[in-house]
Amino acid sequence: QVALVESGGGLVQFGGSLRLSCAASGIIFSMNAMDWYRQAPGKQRELVARISTVRTTAYVDSVKGRFTISRDNDKNRVYLQMNSLKPEDTAVYYCCARRGRECEYWGQGTQVTVSS
Numbered sequence: 001q002v003a004l005v006e007s008g009g010g011l012v013q014f015g016g017s018l019r020l021s022c023a024a025s026g027i028i029f030s031m032n033a034m035d036w037y038r039q040a041p042g043k044q045r046e047l048v049a050r051i052s053t054v055r056t057t058a059y060v061d062s063v064k065g066r067f068t069i070s071r072d073n074d075k076n077r078v079y080l081q082m083n084s085l086k087p088e089d090t091a092v093y094y095c096c097a098r099r100g101r102e103c104e105y106w107g108q109g110t111q112v113t114v115s116s
Contacts, residue, residue: 001025001026002024002025002026002027002097002105003023003024003025003026004022004023004024004095004096004097004105004106004107004108005022005023005107005108006020006021006022006093006094006095006107006108006109006110007020007021007022007023007110008020008021008110009093009110009111009112010111010112010113011113011114011115012085012112012113012114012115013114013115014085014086014087014114014115014116015084015085016085016114017081017082017083017084017085018082018085018112019079019080019081019082020036020079020080020082020093020095020110020112021077021078021079022034022036022077022078022079022080022095022107023075023076023077024076024077024078024095024097024105025076027097027105029073029076029097030053030073031053031099032053032097032098032099033050033051033052033053033097033098033099034050034051034069034071034078034095034096034097034098035047035048035049035050035051035095035096035098035103036048036049036050036069036078036080036093036094036095037093037094037095037096037103038089038091038092038093038094038112039091039092039094039109040088040090040091040092043091045094046060047060048060048063048067048080048093049063049067049068049069049080050069051069051070051071051078055070055071057069062088063082063089066082066083066084066085067080067081067082067083068080068081068083069081078095080093080095082112085112085114086114087114087115087116088114089112089114090112090113090114091111091112092109092110092111092112093109093110093111093112094106094107094108094109095107
């Protein structure tokens with residue numbers, strides 16, 4: 001049974017930092033690319049960052065220079081370090097696992113709220 005479990009969300013002030021974690025089980029983690037998405041109230045889910053099986057990374061423009069995605073294949077975890085947080089970063093953050101272009105498995109999400 002596949003499970004992706006996010007953690008690390010919470011309430012933080014403008015300019016603060018959070019580190020999200022996503023623990024994967026039931027998949028061969030090292031063979032999956034991992035993505036972080038977010039969905040703010042009333043908005044569509046958007047891709048925030050992705051990391052390939054060989055650790056190539058990509059980011060949406062709005063988080064470049066502030067967010068860093070990383071993975072630990074020994075722990076079956078993917079992380080999202082978020083610095084210099086802004087109120088517009090407020091959203092539910094989801095991780096997903098994929099072997100192709102589309103996400104195959106999703107976590108339940110973790111809420112990030114940035115106060116101004």
